[in-house]
Amino acid sequence: MASLNSVLLISFALFSIGVAGVLIRRNALVILMSVELMLNAANLNFIAFARHSGSASGQAFALLVMGFAAAEVAVGLALVVALYRRRDTVQVDDINLLKG
């Protein structure tokens, strides 16, 4: 059986990879996927603590986070499609209208 520490370490590594993806990639789609990865790392923590404490509240909240992630993907992808229609690009470096 996995120890709680190993679960937390793997979840932390997943979250770090997600942060790195948001910071270093230029493609808006990959950035959205990295955000999903971070939400999944949080879910992993929820489930590990639910398993540890023996209550199902963490699993219920993980389910809520999953629904929230689905809503976020829907809005994010709609934004990407609208951006592509208007500016003809999905690279975040090219979106500098508000740059001072």
Next chain:
Amino acid sequence: MEHLLESLGRNMFGIFGLMALGGAALMVASKSAVHSVLAFLFAMLSVAGCFLSLEAEFLGVAQILVYAGGIVVLFLFVVMLVEISKFKQKEQQAVFHSQSRIALVAVIAGIGAFAGIFRNALFGPTSPEALVLRPELARGLDVAKQNAQAVSRGLFADYLLPFEILSVILLVALVGAVVLAKSERV
């Protein structure tokens, strides 16, 4: 052989976790967006395996349904819509952000700070006792047919209000996505 299978069963979480990490790293590192989406799918399936090995069967199956069935397909759809037509002339552009070196250094420094702060709590001899998953406490989550019952009890008895708020959020996201993605003149 039996010994091997037994140790495999004991370390199922670690195997799935490392697979998830590999898929995530591949997702961030791969050049083409389609490869990125496929690596994302692999990482999400591995995370579902992690959920299953932590005895959250309902959530593992829900993860497979929601991510592999919905979100990855949506991502692939948008990638096909957006990337393919422009792929030829965009190919020579850089994959990573112009300031990616600074960002990478910042992330690694953050990881180092985390490890330094929590080193004692995680590995040190002073770590508190309750750091192993305790099966005798998780008896309510133990059996597959009871897991969905436990989750639904948490969802519909204890956290009914967040659940209803989530349904409103999903409705708003639906309407917002339609408004954002529809063409200009309708």
